[in-house]
Amino acid sequence: MAAYLSEWLSLLIRWFHVIAGVAWIGASFYFIWLDNHLEDPPEWKKKKGIKGDLWAVHGGGFYEVAKYKLGPEKMPGILHWFKWEAYSTWLSGTALLFSVYYFGSPGYLIDNAKMELSTLSAALIGLGFIGGVLLVYELLIRSPLARNGMAFGAVLFALLLVVDWALFQVFAGRGAFIHVGAVIGTLMVGNVFLGIMPSQRALVETVEQGREPDERVAQLAALAKLRSTHNNYLTLPVIFIMISNHYPMLYGHAHGWLILAAIGFITAFARHFFNLKHRGVYRPSIILACGIMTVILIGVIAPPTGKQAAAQAAAAAEAAGEVSDADIHSLVSTHCAGCHAKEPSSPAFQAAPAGIALDTLDEVVQHNDQIMQAAVNSQYMPLGNTTGMTEEDRKKLGAWLQAHK
Structure with a gap:
């Protein structure tokens, strides 16, 4: 009966986690699309402080969307925030990590051929990686390196590559995959909790008090935008990891950490194509390159025939x-x-x-x-x-x- 109830618990948490993840990632995709499609507004809108606008049709009607450069003249009575999608995804994912990998079947996480671990020590190692990488990321994004997008992306990829390799030396392939996903998911929710939400609160407070945003608020807003962009590029790799537990041909491979790194790079690069396309820059060569890299990967790891x-x-x-x-x-x-x-x-x-x-x-x-x-x-x-x-x-x-x- 205990195993039966455990399966139900895992199912319900996983179900909620997928729903919350769809809501969070959908919001991320939509707002990046929205920002990239804003048009220069007419003069009368500019006088009201509107930075950009767009028109859309959906659900049997027309929508007019406007984004203010700073804030409206008067704070609206109802202001919608987008944070619980992120928090509920991370909380349910953490619950799933504990129920399936720490309290569930130890074989998903521990491989005695790699390292003999107790369930407690394995859990502490996994949580240590998650917390440690978040700390390093926060130090990096608050440093001058954050002003150079290409350099920051290269350093972040190198950091995740090291983490990917290290986890595969300690855990079974499936456990290593899911912990890389937990690391990325924690970076993403950390961006919301530690950067995006403080920036939004500071902006709302400034508008409510009728003040012009100072340099601190402007810096917070710029950093929040950068964090949101990082999250956007991390969405496709983390979605892949969410479904990867169904495919032991990947995480069970002797070089599973390299496979994960390759797929992470390909999916993030593919996301770059769509981000450029939303800004009116069409680069089909990116999608072609991603397709070629995927075919090469499939061929390299294929079993002998x-x-x-x-x-x-x-x-x-x-x-x-x-x-x-x-x-x-x-x-x-x-x-x-x-x-x-x-x-x-x-x-x-x-x-x-x-x-x-x-x-x-x-x-x-x-x-x-x-x-x-x-x-x-x-x-x-x-x-x-x-x-x-x-x-x-x-x-x-x-x-x-x-x-x-």
């Missing part, structure tokens, strides 16, 4: 020696069927994960490709290798699977 696969299978079979059906049944029962069974013996699962039950050899053959990817081509399975599956075991399993394709 044809003669290469046959040669590897022959080598594995020779190394493994004669492998009988009984050997494989015993191996699967020891290392796989605790979770992947119609009635799992593992307390972490009420049903076979992803519906893959391996109670019989026929079912093993049925899921041949998935097993090859998760347990032979990568070491993602068993989770955290808690059963102690050896390299020899993997070679035997691979040879048998190749023979039964």
Whole structure:
């Protein structure tokens, strides 16, 4: 019953997290689009302090949107703030991190082949990375480096690359991926809480008091705009990480940290195309380059096929020696069927994960490709290798699977 209720808790938190994330990222995309599409207003609007405006049609009607250079002559009675989308996304994501990775299945996070950790020590390491990177980012964005966009972007990418590599040395691939996502998500919500909201409060206070914004308010506004731009470029990488737990071919790869870095770069670069396009600058070469890089990545990490696969299978079979059906049944029962069974013996699962039950050899053959990817081509399975599956075991399993394709 505990595992059943835990699954429901995870589902409800994940559901809320996705809804909140859609709201936050949707707002981010919309306001960047809005800023980039503002037109020079007519003179009568400029006299009222309006910096730019635009017209749009949606939902059966016309919308007139105006942005003031500083603020309106009189503060409106109702002013809409956009902050809880960010806060609720981060809070639900943190709850999901705890429920799935810290309090849930330790195999998602801990890989004893990399480092033997208790759940508590793994959680402290993960939270330490999240807090530490936020501190470094805040020091960087408050430094003169923030005035050079290209240099700052390069330093931030290098910082995240180091974090990505380091987490893969400590955690299982899936746990490393999700912690990189948690680091990025925390930077994004930190931008809202530590930069964007203080700037907006200072501007509102200035307008309410009927004062002209001073240099401090202007600097806060400029930094808030920069933080918002950073968040916009980080959205696509963090969305990818949110869905990556479904694809062990990526995080279970021996060079998973490099794959994540490549996808992070490609997706952020693709976002640059849309940001330029919103400003009237059309650079299809960016999307073409992103497509080419994606195809190259797919090719580089692809499993062997044809003669290469046959040669590897022959080598594995020779190394493994004669492998009988009984050997494989015993191996699967020891290392796989605790979770992947119609009635799992593992307390972490009420049903076979992803519906893959391996109670019989026929079912093993049925899921041949998935097993090859998760347990032979990568070491993602068993989770955290808690059963102690050896390299020899993997070679035997691979040879048998190749023979039964």
